[in-house]
Each structure stands twice: as C-alpha cells, then as structure tokens.
Amino acid sequence: MIRLSLLQFRVQAVTAAAALAGFAILLAVTGPHLASLYAANGISGCQPASCEHLASNFLQQLYAAGTYWVLYLLGVMLILLTPAVIGLFWGAPLIARELETGTSALAWTQSITRTRWLAVKLTVGGLAAMAVTEGLSLMQAWWAAPIGRAVGHGGNGTNLAMGRFSSLVFATHGITPLGYAMFAYAVGVTAGALIRRTVPAMAVTLAIFAAVQIAMPLWIRPNLFPARHTVIPVTSLDSISLQQGGLNGSRFNLGTGNIPGQPGAWLLSSGAVNAAGQATSTTPAACTTQSMENNTSALMDCLASHGTREAISYQPASRYWAFQWTETAIYLALALALAGYCFLRLNRRLS
C-alpha cells in the first residue's frame, strides 16, 4: 500500500519539489548579499550603546532597497499559504475524488482494509505536507536570520522590524508550520469525506482553515498562557507616542512599543491608569495648560506627579518556545482528531 500511495503521489511530489527548489534558488541567490549587508553594518560585536542604532540602519537600508522587503513578504506569504494549498489540493481530493470517480470501489475491494488504506494515505500525504512547509520555513529562517538578529538588537523604524511574536513571524518560523500543514491536510481530507465532492470540499477547507488561522493569532494565542501584568511610571517609557486629542487638550493616549527590562516580549495591551489604578484617558486639569501642549516631557512629568502610570500586559520573551510547542500541539491534536473521525466515517458510512 505504501508503494501504491507513493505511485499515486508522484504528481504532487514533483510539484512540491519544484516549488521548494524554486524558492531555494531565489533565496540562495539573494541570501549572501543580505548577510554581507548585515556584516557591513558592523552589528555583530557592536557596543551596547550603538547596537540599536546600527541595527535600525541595517533594517532601513534593506527596506529602502525594496527587493528584500518584497522577498521577505513573499516568503512569509508562501509559508502561510502552503498549508492551505496542501489542504485544498492534496487533502480535499484524497477521499472525495475516489468517491466521485467511483475508484473507491476499486481501492477498497483489494485485499487491504480501508483503515490501512487511509492510514498509509494520511501518513504519506501528512509527512509530505509537513516536510514541504517546514522546508520552506527553514529556508526562510536561514535567509532572514540577519533581519531577526537586527530586530533582536532593538532595530526598529521599518516594516521589517517585526519581533518573533508578531503574527507573520511567529506563524512562519519555528515548528508552527508543521502543525498548520498537518491540520490543513486533515481538514481537507475530512471535508472530502463528508461532502464527497472535491470542489465544494476544497471551498469548505479553505474557509475553515482561513477562519482558524485568523482566530488563532487574534483571540487564542494571546490567551494560551496567562498574561503578565506590570505597571510602570510614565517617565520610564523608553518610547512613547502621545496624542493630545480634542481642542481643549483634555484627553490623551499613551502608547509604548517596548517594555523596560523585557526585551523581545510580546506586548498584548497597554494603557494609562490613574493613582487609584483605574484606566484613564482624561488629563488631570493641572496638566491641560497651554504650556504643556507642545512640551511632551513637561506634560509627562505633570502626569506622573498626578499619579498617572502605564499598565501593561505582556508575554515574556522566554515563553516563545512554550508558545510554539503549545500552538503546534493544538494543531496536531486537531489534525489527529479529524483523522480519527475520517477512520470512523470511512469504516461505517461511506460507499
């Protein structure tokens, strides 16, 4: 059955190999120059005081060059879309096409149980799905390593400055692509088994996978572990965007990008609180004078003296791999549950 499965998988395997090879060539051609730019900026071995500046310079240089930003996005999109494509074109037809063309009656009346047929098909397709997606991810990780290091050194100021926890980076690096690939494949197979027609099953697969991939970073991932909370003085914010809204300047917003003492942490939410610890956006009356309007530091001092502080919830950087493992485990568990359902359905209901 393994040999048959490989024989029937030839076309998909060739397609996947071609995609991997194309991507590899693209990255191999541009990667060395990217690394040389990083070296030229002298970020490795930099003095702590200058690291952030050098890293930011490097990122700005890359971003201004255009090509690297496009390639970076292209790679990210490819890794994000590959599981969906696998679910659609490998998963959905697996059972549905057999039923549509009637070849199920041929495949399932040989001297081999349907359980074994499905087990081998799921294993071959699932392993290939994971290998392809993770292969793309590893290539991208190699290519983008200088960018990651620059971001780690505090480089900022461009769209390339995405931390490890940002949705695009988190979902395309580490081991999460393995989980997405297996899950998308399992969704496709299950939809095909339920709907029994390839094209509708593909549509449903895409809808379900897209919904899960949107829900995960927005609502599920931030809550996988209880967030940490901290309250810091307004004056200690190392970067702050302050907006005075309204004509009378009586309202304000405090924003922050970095959390002091927590480099690389995942900022979930932040907002000002008053002396009583309640969320506030109303400027104390004493701080609404005209002189404060254009003097940020005076306004901040004034806010601080009236007890205004910044409350932050975040996930520390040290939890990165815990998040990676947990999320991957969730997707693999879902894939396993779907596969189990397919076994039941194939043995009981299908014709």
Add this chain to the structure above:
Amino acid sequence: MGAVIQTSGLGKQYRRTWALRDCALAIPEGRVVGLVGPNGAGKTTLLRLAVGMLAPTCGTISVLGERPAGGPGQLARVGFVAQDTPVYARMRVADHLRLGAWLNPAWDDELARHRIGQLGLDPRQRAGSLSGGQRAQLALTLALAKRPELLLLDEPVASLDPLARREFLRLLMEAVAEHGVSVVLSSHLVADLERVCDYLIVLVASRVRVAGEVSALLAAHHRLSGPRRDPGTLPASQEVIEESHTDKQSTLLVRTDEPVHDPSWTVRPVSLEDLVLAYMSRAGDDTPARRQRLGVVS
C-alpha cells in the same frame, strides 16, 4: 454445500427510501448467478452490501461465511467489479497490475499479464484513454488475477456494445470454467444473462421477488391458457404471477411445484425472459389489498 452469500432480513435505507428490504438469500457456491431487475431495483445496493462498501441498515449478510470486508483475509476472497468499471484514469494499465500485485497476496501476475496480452492492451497506455470495453476488461482482469473464490460484477456489460458484451461474457465464462469461481453478476437485461447463468435472482422495487436455480425455476413455471376464469378458483398450490384476460380467454403464468392436471388449460413452458418480465411487471401491483383481491398466495 455452503452458501457464498447468506442474508437474512437484510435492508438498506437511504434517508427515507429503502433501497433493499427484507432480503433473505442463500446463494449456493459454484454458481453463476444472474441478479436481474429494473434500474433502481436495489441490485447495486445488494452487491455493495456484499463487498462491504455499504453497511446494512438492518438484518445480516455474510459472504463466504464472514462479514463483508471484515478483514484483509475476507477481502482477498472476493473480487468486485463495480458499475461503470472504474479504473484510475491517470494511471497506466501496467500501474493497475502493479496495484493489484501490491495489494493482493494471492495475486496471479502471470494470469494478469496473459489476459492483458490476450486483450491486446498496451501496458503503457493510460487507463483513462481505454474504450469502455477495454476498461471493463482491465477491471475484470484485476478482479480475476486476485484469485477470488467469489466474483461480484455490477452491470459489467451495461456500457458495452453488443459485440463487446458477448466477448466480455465469453472471456468471463472461460475464466470461471478455468478457475472455478462463483460469480454473481447483475444486469437489467435478462438476455445478457440467459446464456451464462444457472441461478437467478429477480429483484424489483427493493425486494427479492424470486430466487433459485434456473432449471428449477423454468420447471416450476407454466403458462396456462384456456377459457376465461377467475384466478381465485385455482388450486392453492398454484401461485399466479401474471394474468391477462380477454372476454373469453384467460392467460396465466403460474408457479407451482406440482403438475397441472386441469384439462381446461393448455400448458406451455415459459422462457427465462418471460418469467423475469412476469415478476417485474407484478411488482407494481404488490400492495396487500391487491394481493388479497387477486387471491395470490405467496
């Protein structure tokens, strides 16, 4: 002799409609069984239940003494050629033989290659480009080379032209004679089966109407014609299958295990086709009220 297919109270329901009901059969081994009935009678359902592609809604079925598709061992003993003889369109003929060899421990590769050569099929040709007749032959080759004890064929000749039909059945019969397999093949045309089968099952409107050895069935059915007469006055041993009346004359097709002695009847034998058509046309009238009125004892 054991039964190759034994069913009792077997039924299969799709949503609200029954595709097969109250099916009780015991098909003896070593027969070539014709499963006849109009389209939608439940032939495919019965065969798919027999290969385990469907699970029964009620009742039981055992094939070669085991649950259909109960395990690799049971699957190996039954060959199946589904309706429209599906094959993998993108795979070559040779790949289909490899499929058979890989998935069946008792695979007879010599037989398969011999048959493919005999049929003049090019092993490198993709199955999708074969003609209907060639495809049917390829599917039959796969089923035969598996060396099953029982071969189930669902409308194997339906899509073939008359010449290919005759050729297919000839090759099937050769194989049956050579390997001694039991065969069940379905068709909605009796003519297809008349020459090859020695056991008949007539399935109409999801129920088995009659089943038995062809010779016994032919011996037990007679066409009676004579002066007009109410069928209700016939002896209880004579079951009226079909009746037609003119003002003066009645023509009946009856089933009875006893000789017809009534001198008012002219008794003639029936052909297999007449017999099947009689059972098929009776189906629509098979409501209890009608049966009572007709005095049909069944």
